[in-house]
Amino acid sequence: MGHLKLHIPGPVEVSEKTWKAMATPMIGHRSENFQDLYSKVQPQLQELLGTERLVYLSTSSAWGIMEGAIRNLVNEKLLCCMCGAFSDKWLDVANRCGIKAEGLQVEWGSPILPKKIDEKLDSGNFDAITLVHNETSTGLMNPLEDISKLKEKYPDVMFIVDSVTSMTAVPLHFDKLGIDVLLAGTQKAWALPPGFGIFVVSAKALERAAKTETRGYYFDFLEFQKNAEKNMTPSTPSIPHINAMSSKLDEFFSEGLDNRFARHQKTNKMTREWASKHGFTLFPDAGYESISLTCVNNGAKKEGRIVDVPRLQNLMKEKGILIDGGYGKIKGLAFRLSNMGDETEETIGDLITKLDDSMKELG
Numbered sequence: 181m182g183h184l185k186l187h188i189p190g191p192v193e194v195s196e197k198t199w200k201a202m203a204t205p206m207i208g209h210r211s212e213n214f215q216d217l218y219s220k221v222q223p224q225l226q227e228l229l230g231t232e233r234l235v236y237l238s239t240s241s242a243w244g245i246m247e248g249a250i251r252n253l254v255n256e257k258l259l260c261c262m263c264g265a266f267s268d269k270w271l272d273v274a275n276r277c278g279i280k281a282e283g284l285q286v287e288w289g290s291p292i293l294p295k296k297i298d299e300k301l302d303s304g305n306f307d308a309i310t311l312v313h314n315e316t317s318t319g320l321m322n323p324l325e326d327i328s329k330l331k332e333k334y335p336d337v338m339f340i341v342d343s344v345t346s347m348t349a350v351p352l353h354f355d356k357l358g359i360d361v362l363l364a365g366t367q368k369a370w371a372l373p374p375g376f377g378i379f380v381v382s383a384k385a386l387e388r389a390a391k392t393e394t395r396g397y398y399f400d401f402l403e404f405q406k407n408a409e410k411n412m413t414p415s416t417p418s419i420p421h422i423n424a425m426s427s428k429l430d431e432f433f434s435e436g437l438d439n440r441f442a443r444h445q446k447t448n449k450m451t452r453e454w455a456s457k458h459g460f461t462l463f464p465d466a467g468y469e470s471i472s473l474t475c476v477n478n479g480a481k482k483e484g485r486i487v488d489v490p491r492l493q494n495l496m497k498e499k500g501i502l503i504d505g506g507y508g509k510i511k512g513l514a515f516r517l518s519n520m521g522d523e524t525e526e527t528i529g530d531l532i533t534k535l536d537d538s539m540k541e542l543g
């Protein structure tokens with residue numbers, strides 16, 4: 181079989197231009213050339229993430245930073261906000277790290293509401309929380325701005341936020357949000373190859389890390405800060421990824437960030453409308469749908485249309501496109517269509533034409 185165009189919610193399709201940038205000849209990671217490269221992307225990353233803090237580059241997938249964040253910041257007890265596969269898993273990760281943690285579980289497809297977090301934090305037992313902004317498994321976007329307002333009431337609680345499938349798709353202003361860690365891997369909303377991560381950490385989080393003896397080595401926040409001040413990374417980074425990221429950042433700014441965000445809104449509306457045109461409902465609660473992917477209900481909620489998802493996936497494969505068949509406990513009971521990264525009205529239009537044809541063939 182030839183290459184299948186990826187419309188799964190990660191990894192997503194990587195452009196020829198990005199592959200070319202990745203193949204830039206190698207340089208030494210302690211060289212001036214490397215410092216030039218980092219100091220070129222640094223202000224672009226700061227503008228993208230609305231921060232004056234230094235943005236760190238991690239040679240790991242998102243989970244590395246996610247584990248690192250709790251190892252650096254939790255001294256007492258962690259509250260894990262859980263609403264889907266990725267957010268649920270964070271509790272498991274904390275347990276495996278020997279970190280005391282408790283889950284705040286809501287039903288898959290429902291959002292985490294600030295009131296629920298407030299009730300938990302009010303006990304005074306927690307010194308950190310984890311939150312997944314865009315829960316990729318359920319296609320749900322949590323109300324990050326409202327949740328972040330709790331920071332005023334609980335300034336000493338570290339707010340750790342995963343934005344793997346929202347960073348670059350929606351505006352994120354780290355400094356304005358006032359949160360403590362914002363992190364992402366590169367293979368989803370960024371449309372870079374997998375294996376790399378980006379994160380930003382508050383001054384308060386660095387103070388906390390300094391007091392945490394078991395923060396480990398590879399993801400030691402203090403090492404990231406010390407090195408970033410010199411436009412370097414603690415260990416040898418994936419320099420090809422940074423070259424690719426540099427090319428991608430240039431694309432973001434030549435398109436214009438607002439245009440990029442508007443493009444995601446438009447293309448996401450197209451996939452949602454496709455679902456409702458065929459009688460499907462969406463899996464996430466109304467008002468909390470993601471804008472970087474669409475999670476179509478297919479029997480998980482007892483309403484709307486149901487199709488044979490593996491057959492639909494096969495019919496799409498015959499047309500050169502890979503779509504997702506649902507994740508974790510809702511596999512087959514929902515399916516997901518990604519509009520992350522470089523997708524345009526034209527490419528999503530093509531996806532929809534092929535989905536329409538496949539639905540006809542399904543009968």
Ligand SMILES: *Cc1c(COP(=O)(O)O)cnc(C)c1O
Nearest residue numbers: 241242243266316342344345365
């Ligand atoms: C994919 C994903 C992750 C995991 O990323 P890895 O790159 O596999 O470590 C974490 N959080 C969210 C929201 C994701 O979508």
